[in-house]
Each structure stands twice: as structure tokens, then as C-alpha cells.
Amino acid sequence: MSPSVLIVGAGPTGLTLALALLKNGVSIRIIDKLASARVGQKGNGIQPRTLEVLRLLGLLDDVVKRSIDIRNMRIYDMPDATKVKKELSLVDIVEPTPDKPWPNGRAIGQDRFEQILFEHLEAFGCDVERGTELRSLTQDANKVSVKLVKADGAVELADFEFVVGSDGGHSTVRHLLGISFLGETREEEGMIVADMYVKGLDEDFWHVFNSTGSGPGSTPGAQSTGQSGQVLFAFRSSEVHNLFTIMAGGTNAREYPLETREGIIEYFYRSTGRRDVEFGEMKCVSWWRPNIRMVDKFGEGRTFVAGDAAHTHSPTGGQGMNSGIQDGFNVAWKITLAHKKLAPLSLLSTYSSERLPVIAAMLQKTTHLLNETLKKDAAPTDASWKRGGELQMFGVNYRGSDIVLDERTPQPDVLPSAYSVGKVLRAGDRAPSAPVRCASDATVQMLFDVFSCQKHTVLVFTSDEGNAQAAVDATKALPDGVAQTAVIVPQGLAFQMSGATMLEAVDDHAHAIYQVENEPTVVVVRPDGAIGAIVLEAGGVGRYFAKILQ
Template identity: 40%
Template sequence: MSNSSVLITGAGPAGLVLALILLKNGVSVRIIDKEMNHRIGSRGSGIQPRTLELYDILGVLPNILKVGEGVPLMVKYVRGEIKPVGTITISERIEPTPDTPHPNGQIVTQDVHEEVLRAYLQDLGCSVELGTQLLSFEQFPDGVVARIVKTDADGNQVEEDTRFDWLVGTDGARSIVRKQLGLSFLGETQSEHIALGDIAVEGIDSRFWHMWHEPPKLLLLRPSGLNSNVFMFAYSGGLEEKTMTREEFIEQFYAFTDRRDVTFGPATWLSDYRLTRCALGAYLLPEVCFVVPFSPSLSQDDSADAAHCHSPAGGQGLNSSVQDVVNLGWKLALVQRGLAPETLLNTYSEERLRVIAQMLQLTTDLHEKTFHGDSKDHKEAWARGGDIQMLGVNYCGSSIVQEDYAVQRGSVTPYAKSGTGRIQAAYRAPDAPGLVRAGSEGVPTRLFSIFSVEMHTVLLFGGDDIARAEVLSRLPKEAVRAVLLLPQGQTATDGSSSALVLEDRAGHAYAGYGMRVDELTVVIVRPDGVVGAVVIDAEGMERYFRKILS
């Protein structure tokens, strides 16, 4: 019998992040992967600003930034020419602001990305079990029994039947969980194929992406890092339905570019991607079992997420997968800890499906511009700012969002920012640095350091001691942290507050959240960094938590 509450199948970024969230919430986890060794290869390399914010709250961002690099420029060539004929800025650099400290994406190859996450997991006493595969499972009212097979280095296998409270499949398009439940993708698969892989290259500059484009053919070489001669290649246009070999790629490269000054070393990873646009009709499955996405694995054996698949254009797949499990993780943790009803889990599908539907359309449009657009208009086709950063992803219309103001100007699309100039429920909670413990000269802190995947954070702005005391007296005692934010220059309260009392010494919290000093506003930030409620009194706060807690 297992001592773990949750079995996670698949150890890509989504599975690893989910494991981290559950462990930080005191929920025991077992995470398995059928591969005998950790995967190699660049695969999904772009980490968008919103995912960086979530990593900041989760506490894994420092080591991600150590191995990451900004998005470089792209240079384009014509056949036979050694010198580029143009330069393309894929992502304009944006200066950080107090409310958005991570406005620029990072490039981290997926194998390195996973290695960083595994190290954090190890610090929490959990390791990925390699060579361990889910064969089947049986559901019961109080849990699930999983049949698991473990394979050692000599090929010896041992099967086990183990009980868990929950099973989460993050194991790719060929997910055993999804297949046994008989779930199919809803969408379309096109005949277009793209060859992908990592290969050592000599003769080109690793500071740039390199591109040749003669529609319908496109060839891209993307560096793995400034100090690496390994490039990920992407090649499309009239390919056969099979994985291209190293030799076949080199032959195609020379024929297409006529660049004999470029030479190639070993290929460490090869894959084949068929353009697909689809999603599960629903994410949440009955009683004890979920299907949630795995970061994209672009191969014929594993060509999509467990819950959505799409073009890699725009770097949304891995990020959507991580954001999926962040949404699920805090809800599952509350349910497992007995603090929330199981019905809370229904909101996972409710909130994420509309986001993924928009993402599918966005990546499809980007794919058409990138691979099939006018070869003379690359600057527009390759622009990767705006919605791609995912800072506007929102849950407007969610049944667990609470807004006390008369007019909630909800976004018409799940990727767009609110634009109201004031904090709004269903959107990301902004950062605010320069917060200091009231009456002290301590080291300043910031909201992203206060937010936690382990609890809701209740921020109290403005009002008087009486109004604030009423809110604090009726605050749920478990899984909630209260923070009283005093306006700039105010350092004293009645001294009886049970909240963490901080002075907004730099003024960024009140300004960034659009708050007034003379009226009480309560902003409730969920463990996923989303504003769950903006209310004006204790009754509004209680209405919100009645939707969440048991």
C-alpha cells in the first residue's frame, strides 16, 4: 500500500510543478515516468512572463533565471549567401515595472528546465521514479488502485497494485489515463509535418537565431545557449511522414541553403511534428481521476499534451501546461487537506477550457503567419509580444470569482488585460515592491514574496481600524494569510491587528492596485496568483470563501 496521496504520471514540467505545489501544501506525492533516463532535447524552450511570475511565487525562479537567457535576434538569409540580408526582433525588450518585474521571456532548453525543477523537488524529499509506468487503474468511491510496472537497467520488471487518493495524468498525448477513460481529442489534424531536432553546428553564430524561408519551405536554427554549439532545427515543406534522420536533415540543409561553410556534429534528439489543433472536451473527470496536460513532446510517439495539442508557434504549450497545473494544484491540495469540497475541482475545467480555446486559436494564427506567410514580411510574422506573454490570461466569468463593485468590466477574451486602471477579480495579482514592516527600518519586501501556493493572501487597503478589525475577526483561520497594507507615511494602527502589517513605503501597492486611502478594499489573492475577489467588507469576503472552503 502506498503512503502517497497523489500519483502523478509523467515528469515533464507540468508534472514536476504539480508535485512541487502539492508537496508545499503538505500533500504526499509519488511521481513516475516510463522513460529509463531523463529526456534530453531543447523541445519547449520559451518561458513566458506569466509563467516566470508563477515560478517567482512558487520559489523556483532564481535557479531558472541562472540558466535562462533572453530571446535573441533572428537573422535571415537567402540561398547561397553567407551574410544575413535582414534582422528580426522576435521580442522587444521591455523595462521591468513595479507591478510587472518579469516582462521579458526566457529561453531555457526543456531538459535543463526539468533538471532545475527536479532539484527543487529533491529538496522536498521527492524524486522522479524512472522506468516506472502506469499500466492501468481502477476507480473506487474513496480512491484509485493503479497497476504499475517498474523496469530496472537489466530489463527486469516488477508489477504492483497500489492505492492512491488521486491520480493525475501528465503523460502526453498517448496518456494511459486519458486512453483508459476513453477520452478523445476534439479538433483537427493536418497533413503538414515539421522536422525537429538538436544537432551540433559549426560555422554560425550562437548569439542569433538563423532562418531561411522560401515558401513553402522554412528552415530555422535556434541556439541552445551562448556557450553551446548545439542548435535546435525546425524544417518544414514537403516532408515525408516520418522522423528525419541526421543525414537527411544535413542533405536538406545543404540543398536548401547552399551553405557549405556550415558543418554538423552529432544529433542528440530527433523528432517529427504533425500540425494538430485540438483539446479534450473537458479536463476534469469523475470522482478521483484527472487528465491534465504535459509539456509538449514533439514526436510521433508523444505528439501533444495530455489535454491539448497545437502548433509550437508562440511558445504557449509548455506555459499553458504549467498554468493548468498551477490552477489545479491549489484546489486539489485544499480538497485533499479536507478544507474544501470536491466540487471546487469542477472549476478547473470551467476556468481553463476557455483559456485553452483561445490559446489554440492564437497558436494556429501564429503558425500560419510564421510558416506560410509572405516571406518578405517576417517582422510581423515573428513578433512575439502582447498576448503571447500571457500576462492578460484571466478567469472572467468563473463561478468562484467575487467582485463587489457594481460593474465588473470583464474581458471579452481570456487572454486580454482588463484595462480598467484598478485591480479586478479574475486577473493576475500585480507585484508591488518597497513594502516595509510598519514602524521598522527592516529590509523591504514585495507582494510576490508574500504570495504563496500554500494559502490565500488577503490584502486590506485603506479604511479605519474598526472596519479592518471586522474583516480580520471573520477571516477563515486555515489556509489564509492576512496582510494589512498601510499607505505611504502611515506607520501606526491600534496595535491589535492579527495581520502582517506593512507600510507601502514606496507607494507601489496603492498605485498599482488603484486603491484609495479613505475607503476599505479587500483584495483576495488565490494561491495561483490570481485575484479571486475584490470586496468592500467582511460580508463580501465571507461570500467568496463560502465558494472555496468547506
């Protein structure tokens, strides 16, 4: 039997999407035109909300084990490039709370993160087909027909139910669909990005050498070389001993052959005078320039785009890879239901309507940070380096979606953007965690242990057996495998209920976090960890699922 979904592009977005679909029993095929896996750390920050997604996918333990904390940054005085002018934290390290068990981001090179994903896909017998390129695509109401070309020139014609392009900023899938990619490219702000082994800089920090270029002599070495203008050098340490990602730019950067190891070294030495820094092997290098663009829709018919194929932007803010992973996680459960003929194809249109406002807000935030970071007439401010707050992505929400249902707080949304955290928990928001005690064995776990990427989770907050049974019956009336039920009772209360997981709130955190004031309160958590519905009686379960099922 042919695979149901073709994924084009094997970066973090495509790989996590592949894993999510396989966990849902959907057969996939994932191709990449490159002959071997990419080398390079690229975006290395994994935001707290993405850590929660990785937990739902079963990846979190491996990621935490192989990654490191986000390190503090040292900004050096210029032209005395040996003196630390300022040390600041990119993020404020905070203690876990009942609703946010993983509140701090992690850092891991993208190539090493992809290796973790490869390992998990191998457990499903899934390998990336390398050296395979998509050349053409047509679709009708029932299938997508593609032409694939192998490295040896062999041509294959194949049909799939769905195709998802996670094939980067130059996406073939996006071009074949004719989807607009609106925005701007800033050639003048280009810089070189290289992974290189470096000695002489403390690995426990990131290091930034920045001069504002206010006139002759403002650049270190200007008196001897005659150069002037802005210089920006950043060294981002990694979880690999002595391996740094080097970003180099500035007014005179293109006067040096920065595509070479020797060019980077010369530019650094002449710009800073720091001869104590030793440069070793260069693993990879490329020019980068801000390409700030996004699609006007995330798909057409049975074909979709995700990740960099749908949006490209500044790496300032550490949102790119995270947004791509969350794209894939949003569309995976919808493809699953459509594939199983449990939901109409129209459900897939909500992938666009839900992700477009999120990505628009993200581009606005990352572009603002880029502008602050690359100011030519002033040093970057502390705020321009900070990566906390909304950038942790806890506030990413789908409140305006047509398929969420909120009967507890039905008034119109008042949040400034789809990236904002509100005081009132509503349908469309991230489903928070909370400590609960399992009635069957008295073990304490968290709600993230209860949620599933394979089905909806119906949380029933009640102390009344009749209310609980009504919600359980409403869930049982749904097609098999669509949802599971968990009944959460106040601490100290317990009763048995077949067809549901019985949970006791620990210190009543769950009721406080979910702002439960009325019984019953029923919260439906989607497979992507967002709240699909908040209703106040069992009948609301059916009303919610009527929005998404056939």
C-alpha cells in the same frame, strides 16, 4: 501511509505540479514510463507570467541563473543564403515596472529546466519512478485504483485520493477516462526537429532560411538539383555553447532521410548552398507535425489531465510548456484543500471550467501564428514571428469562474477572451505586484514576496485600524492555514496590528496598481496568483471563502 496523489508523467507540467503539492504538505508519487529523463530542448521559452509562477514555487532564481534572454532572429535572403534580409526581435525587451517585476521571457532547454525541477523535488525526498507505466484505472467516490507495471514486468495495485495525468499528447490517463481530444493533425506540415551542435552561425541569434516556393528556381540549388518548392530551416540557439535546435521542413523535406544527421546536413547544403556551416554531434531527432487538439473537460471524478495530455498545439507562440505549468498550478491548490477536507470535491470541477476558456483562446492564437509562419505562397510577416503582447500571458484570467467574487465591479465581463488584459482590475485577473515596505524591519520588498503558493493572501487596503481589524478577524475565522492577512496602508502611515503583516505602500504604487478608490478595499489573492475576490468590506472575505470551503 500511501501517497495521496499519483502524477503520471514527469515533464515540466508533472514536475511543477509535484513541487506545488509537496510545498502544500500533500504526499505524492510521480511515475514516468521512460527509463531515463528525456533529452531535448523542445519548447525553451518561459513566458513572464510563468516566471511569476516559478517565483511563487521558489524556482525563479535558479531558472534565471541558468537561462538566457530571448534572442533576436536573422532571416536570410534566398537564394543568397549568406545575406541577412531582415533582423527582428521576437520580443521587445522592456524595463521592469512596479506591477511587472519580470516582464521579459527567458529561454532554457526543456531538459535543463527539468533538471532544476528534479533538484528541488530531491529537497523533499521525492524522486521520479522511472520505467513505471499506468495500465488501468478505476475510481469511486473515495479513491482511484490503478494498476502499475514496472520495467521488469512486476505489477502493482495501488489506491490514491487523486490521479493527475501529465503524460503527453498520447496520454494513457486521458484514454482511460474516455475524454475526447478534439482538433486536427496536419501531416502535410510536418518537419524534423533535432538538437545538434553547429558552428558557423552566430550564437547570439536565431537563424531562419525560408523560401516561399513560388516556382522553379525559387529554392536555392534548384538549377543544379531540379528541386523546387518551399524550404524552411530554423536554427534556434541555446544557453549551451554551439547547441542549436534545428527545425527543417518544406515541400521536398521528406525526400531526404532527415531522421539522420547526414540527411539534415545534405538537405541544408543543397537548399542553401551554405557550406561554411559545420554540423557536429546530433543529440536527438524526431518528426513533428502540427497536432492541434484539446480536451472537452480536464477531468472526471478524482482524475485529471494537464499539459500536453489536455492540449497539444503549435510551438509557435511559446505557450505549450507555459500553459501546462499553469494548468498544474491551478489544480494544485484545489487538490490541497480537498485533500485536507477543507473544500468539497466539487471545487475540483472549477479546474475544467477555469482552464477550458484559457486553452481555447491559446489554441486560437498559436494556430494563427502557425498559419502565418508556414505560408507557402508568401514570406512570414514580422507579426508572425512576434512573441510579445498577449503571449506574455499576463492577461490569462478566470473572470468567468463561479468561484471568484467581485463586489467592486459586478457588471458582466466584456473582455474578448480569457487571454486578454482589461483596463479595470477585476477578480479572476492575475494579481499584480507592487513595492511595499515591511513595518517590522523597514525593508522594501514586492507583493510577490508576500504571496504564497500555500495559502490565500488577504490584502487589506485601508488607513483605518478598525477596518483592518475587521478584515484580520474575518481571516482568523477561517480554518487554520487557509489564508494570511497583509494590511497595506498609504505611505507615511503606520500602525501595529497583531495577526497580520503590516505593509506601507511605496510611493502609493500598490493603491494605484490595485485601483483602490474606496476604503477598505480587500483583495484576496489565491495560491495560484490569481485574484479570487475584490470586496469593499470585511464581510466579503467570508462570502468569498464560502464559495470554496466546506
